[in-house]
Amino acid sequence: MDIWEKLDGIDRRWIYLLMFISVLIPTIFVVKFPIELTPEAEQLYNAVEELPDSSVIMLTFDYYASALAETEPMSIAALRHMWRKDMKIITLSNIPLGGPTIAERVTREIAEEFGKVYGVDFVNLGYKANYVAVMHGLASSIESIFPTDYSGTPLAELPLMQEVKNYDDMTFIYCVADNATVDYWVSIVNAQYGIPVGAGVTAVMAPKMYSFLEAGQMTGLLGGMKGAAEYEKMVGALGTATIGMDAQSMSHLLIIFLVIVGNLGFFMKRRKSKGAE
Amino acid sequence: MGKEIDIFSIVIKLKAIRILPVILLTITMSLILNSQAFAQDFGDSVFLYSRITVIVLLLVFSGAVLLYTKWAKAGKKLFIRKIAGVDAVEDAVGRATEMGKPVLFIPGIADVEDIETIAGIAILGRVARVTAQYDTPLRVPVRYPMVLAASQEVVEGAYAEMGKADSYDKDTVRYVAGEQFAFTATVNGMMMRERPAANIYMGGFFAESLLLAETGNAAGAIQIAGTARPEQLPFFVAACDFTLMGEELYAASSYLSHEPLLLGGLKGQDFVKVLIIISILIGTLLVTFDIGDWYTNLFDVP
Amino acid sequence: MRTTIPIIVAFLAGTLLIVSFFFNPEKIWIGDAKELALQWMTIVGGFALVLGVVSIVRVNARAVQRKSEGWFYKLMTVISVFAMAIPAIMPVTKESVGGSIFYSIFPESCMGYLGTGSNSFYDWLFNYVDAPMMETMFAMLAFYIASAAYRAFRARNTEATLLLLTAILVMLWRVPMGEAFLRLFSDNLPGYINTYVMGGFNVAVQRGIIIGAALGAASMSLRIILGIERTYMGK
Structure with missing residues (x-):
């Protein structure tokens, strides 16, 4: 058995080990390669930047805890960007498990940083089942869908919600998601109610989103951890996505290396079998 | 058969069928054009005139599906290309039978309101018939209780139809977990412990697609997947032996049934696809020459 | 019947x-x-x-x-x-359904621990047990992708070779280290990948699959509504 045959039948646990090392080392020894901006990330940043100060924006936390590494840095950077412009933020989640809890934790953390007051500068609506019905319902009345906020306070008691009754009072929807709800924000809320929608999604979902982007149905896109790192760079507050970029770089390079080795083995074997014939 | 069929037969004989898409497209466009003009006059009423375009397209689509179904019923031979992945389903079950190992079938991880799940359950019915026939153990883990109820009904029905009602085990279809990765972990565990000979994934899948398919591959199973989610297709293609892409998933149950009535629906769908391709080409040309605004507005449904 | x-x-x-x-x-x-x-x-x-x-x-x-x-x-x-x-x-407050009976048996001090709010037992389980487990499972994708890529990504024919080269270019483009490498060849290369691969070929393919799948879904729905397709009922 020559080396190529051995490599072809390699125990996949060796590959797992290599992957583990390629993620671990850059996490410990951070190099911070320069992050270049993509036009779609810039488009999202500019869309928010061009909104008038103090305008009302909806930020969704449509993700499970499993995708936190990719999506949470997007939410954090978005909150920092919006509060730097003194915007009013309404958060909600279409995910029952995780989303509302994460929204509560993240918004309160960043609010402290900017000295923002709950009920005046931001409100967490929490979760309501049936996202399609929720998205339609918010167009006529937020209060009819969410009579109370996440902690059970009636919306009538929250000053911000006296000014915001439906989509007409909002300027932008910033959707951070790890699932298909983003399709509905585009196809229902943007298409039927005309409010601009920008999104931050996981890397796996990003290629599909380009269809919406190219069609002008989506205003800007952040794809995976790289997208989050780009937004962090534009906001000027480096976070976990920027730190994670080195690990991601190494793991991508490892996969490319593995693909090359795999193909070399494939060609060697093919040459050998042709020679044998 | 009725008079209509005779007229259609004449049309086919005259080979005019080849220009039928163009004729239908012209009729559709003129209908849409008229309806759009009408829609602008009555925007805010009980009936949403602005959505008339959808009615026109719905009528054309339904008409095409029903027409081809009728032809199929009349005995006209319809050519349906071979779908390797679907053909492989029966072989995979056969392999499991020979090896005396179970077949694992996952009807996606979406809820029952998702049409992909319905397609998955329809294919499950076909697979269950074969496993019942050969007394091959079948395992169907599901993520939602509604899918559990529907799948149980289908599998039980399949066993009864094959005269094997006694061999049906109520826990063939089992609820595993509502949480995506808890479901994945359990199914992966099942794969490694029971080593099914064939893993069939048909329905809506998300981030767990590769986790399932890679584990199945490591367990040495023959794997067939089908999903309409473009973002998950690369993972299935990389780790499975056969993959049904997009509409192939919806066609699979009809294809497996070999019933002309169902195959007629597939032809109708293909016909509408030809119409859409023609519409896209016209739109691309018009927009390229900057005279396409009116055309794109036709398809702008609020 | x-x-x-x-x-x-x-x-x-x-x-x-x-x-x-x-x-x-x-x-x-x-x-x-x-x-x-x-x-x-x-x-x-x-x-x-x-x-x-x-x-x-x-x-x-x-x-x-x-x-x-x-x-x-x-x-x-x-x-x-x-x-x-x-x-x-469990009833979160005395006003919740069954709350008055529940809190006449159990002390009111356990109110905060019930329900799904912050500081509740459910929340604790979610944050410290469920969430880390979910993240771990999701992270396993990296290992599985590496092994699947090693095994399945072979330049068997022209199409597969094109796919492989495109994949390598996109993988390089999506990370800073790879992007820096691409810029060694041309400063415009990352931009070209974004414009032509992601915004061009990718969008065309995605739309093709989406349109096909949507038609398939519509056709299947129609067959179900009209009672032509009964396989989902086990018939």
Whole structure:
């Protein structure tokens, strides 16, 4: 058995080990390669930047805890960007498990940083089942869908919600998601109610989103951890996505290396079998 | 058969069928054009005139599906290309039978309101018939209780139809977990412990697609997947032996049934696809020459 | 009869939802039928959850009873189901359903720990048990992608070679280290990849699959509504 045959039948646990090392080392020894901006990330940043100060924006936390590494840095950077412009933020989640809890934790953390007051500068609506019905319902009345906020306070008691009754009072929807709800924000809320929608999604979902982007149905896109790192760079507050970029770089390079080795083995074997014939 | 069929037969004989898409497209466009003009006059009423375009397209689509179904019923031979992945389903079950190992079938991880799940359950019915026939153990883990109820009904029905009602085990279809990765972990565990000979994934899948398919591959199973989610297709293609892409998933149950009535629906769908391709080409040309605004507005449904 | 009634129900439900799309929900009830149906589905789904719980308990309890292999983990599964479910359905305040009876038996100091709010037992389990486990499972994708790429990504023919080269270019473009490498060849290369590969070929392929799948879904729905496709009923 020559080396190529051995490599072809390699125990996949060796590959797992290599992957583990390629993620671990850059996490410990951070190099911070320069992050270049993509036009779609810039488009999202500019869309928010061009909104008038103090305008009302909806930020969704449509993700499970499993995708936190990719999506949470997007939410954090978005909150920092919006509060730097003194915007009013309404958060909600279409995910029952995780989303509302994460929204509560993240918004309160960043609010402290900017000295923002709950009920005046931001409100967490929490979760309501049936996202399609929720998205339609918010167009006529937020209060009819969410009579109370996440902690059970009636919306009538929250000053911000006296000014915001439906989509007409909002300027932008910033959707951070790890699932298909983003399709509905585009196809229902943007298409039927005309409010601009920008999104931050996981890397796996990003290629599909380009269809919406190219069609002008989506205003800007952040794809995976790289997208989050780009937004962090534009906001000027480096976070976990920027730190994670080195690990991601190494793991991508490892996969490319593995693909090359795999193909070399494939060609060697093919040459050998042709020679044998 | 009725008079209509005779007229259609004449049309086919005259080979005019080849220009039928163009004729239908012209009729559709003129209908849409008229309806759009009408829609602008009555925007805010009980009936949403602005959505008339959808009615026109719905009528054309339904008409095409029903027409081809009728032809199929009349005995006209319809050519349906071979779908390797679907053909492989029966072989995979056969392999499991020979090896005396179970077949694992996952009807996606979406809820029952998702049409992909319905397609998955329809294919499950076909697979269950074969496993019942050969007394091959079948395992169907599901993520939602509604899918559990529907799948149980289908599998039980399949066993009864094959005269094997006694061999049906109520826990063939089992609820595993509502949480995506808890479901994945359990199914992966099942794969490694029971080593099914064939893993069939048909329905809506998300981030767990590769986790399932890679584990199945490591367990040495023959794997067939089908999903309409473009973002998950690369993972299935990389780790499975056969993959049904997009509409192939919806066609699979009809294809497996070999019933002309169902195959007629597939032809109708293909016909509408030809119409859409023609519409896209016209739109691309018009927009390229900057005279396409009116055309794109036709398809702008609020 | 066993087939006819479900087919009639499917036909009526499907037709009603299609018709409702064309009516103004603010002017006539039929326009609101879709939302109504969604609410009904949530309620039916809630009741169906009992079926799920019965199934999970029956399958695992049987294994525990027989002390079959891995019975301890199956026992943990059953315990976990109830550990997450019970605190979430307990009355959170005295005003909640059954709250007055509950808090006449248990001390009021346990109020904060029930329900799903922050500081609750459910929240604790979610943050420190469920979330890390979910993240771990998701992270495993990196390992599986590496092994799948090593095994399956072969330049077997021209198409596969093109796919492989494109994949390598996109993988390089998506990370800073790779992007820096690409810029060694040309400063415009990352931009070209974004414009032509992601915004060009990718969008074309995605749209093709989406349109095809949407047509397939519509065709299947039509077959179901008209009772042509009955396989989902086990027929």
